[in-house]
Amino acid sequence: MQKLLAFPLTILYFIFFGLTLVVFHPIQWFCKNVFGYKAHKISVDWLQFFLMRCLNVLGTTFSFTNPYTIEKGIPLILVSNHQSMYDIPPLIWYLRKHHVKFISKKELGKGIPSVSYNLRHGGSVLIDRKDAVSSIEAIKNFAKRIEKNKWAAVIFPEGTRSRDGKPKPFKTKGLLTMIKHAPNALVVPITINNSWKTLRYGKFPMGLGANITFTVHKPLKANLFEDKLELISLVEAQVKSTIDA
Template identity: 50%
Template sequence: MKLGGYSAHKKSVDILNGLLVACNYTLFNRTQFIDNKNLPLGRPIVFVANHQSTYDIPPMIYFLRRFHAKFISKVELLTAGIPSISFNLKHGGAANIDRKDPKQSIAEILKLANNMKQHNWSAFIFPEGTRTKTGKMKSFSVGGIATLLKKNPNALVVPVAINGSYKMVEYGSFPLRPFTHMTWEVLDPIDIQGLNPEEIVKKAEDAIRLRVKEEN
């Protein structure tokens, strides 16, 4: 970032996340990413996904790197001093929201929405708000998605269904569970014409639920 600007910074982030994905194989875990090659470039996309673990993130950044997608992240990760990750959240274009401060959260999401419009960036959002520990999906919230679409009415809304990553952290951060099959499936865009934000989010949630394998 300091030597080569945005382009160099993004390439380093892509490489970092590719290496993080590769680390899964040291545990004999399988990362299966089912891409959607029909998605257009040069147009903002809001990728809407269910959230099962921290390990949901690297495959999305790496395999969808062509879309320059940024995360809506909690501000605690920005200030945690996590090597590489905190720096990227600060300088890479993410919206770092304080969930205790609605005014600050809206301002951050609006900043991301404006960058999407100006640079044709995309966004990743987990509308459940928090990770599930059991794989069972929570209801999606509308707020962040509504703000992004208000500023980018031509954006595509693309659901992403994540399966199995919660199993890898079944015992917490250590030890990670080996021999886990995890999948990320990029679904077809949602036709949002004539729909309000609540209806759009409901369609995304329903599409993802059809693909997520929930265990009782």
């Protein structure tokens, strides 16, 4: 019965989702080109808010638990498991005061209204997964930009999404590069649960009633760890400690 109900609600969701992306694309362009970075960032933040409201059509709810006070003006490396594209709007919205940026595959940099524009012009980095050398160089420059501007970089070290919520082993190279070239960053482990349930039937119809939760774990100062692999192992253990799968 729930799957039958998912068909019309998914169609309604896609209509709202598409309209949101189309409406915010020129808004982003106008804010960026007329008023600059700050206005563009605000438009991107509110885009995420409305994308989350679109998901409410499917009965999706969000819970963000962060018991730690993280001051503004500190570079952050946000390390999280990855379950679906719907991980992204809440991370940007709930952590918006930290100017959240992403490492994304280059294919997302074109063809998607609002999303591609933000990835190209909002401070994130696009990498070619087939070219490891250029990808690491791009991540290195991205880390330096995060350090300089005191922004927050999200990295999903699993390398791909988990389609059933079960975590995959962390790949360390990109994260090591981030830590090395943003040495003053706080490394913030985050656990995401239930995002994969929005795609439990595949892309169509979408799953109903997912309660997507985000749990922020204790931030760690990267420069206090001489052995960066030890730091990554600790972060991986924290992220996976509260995964429900």
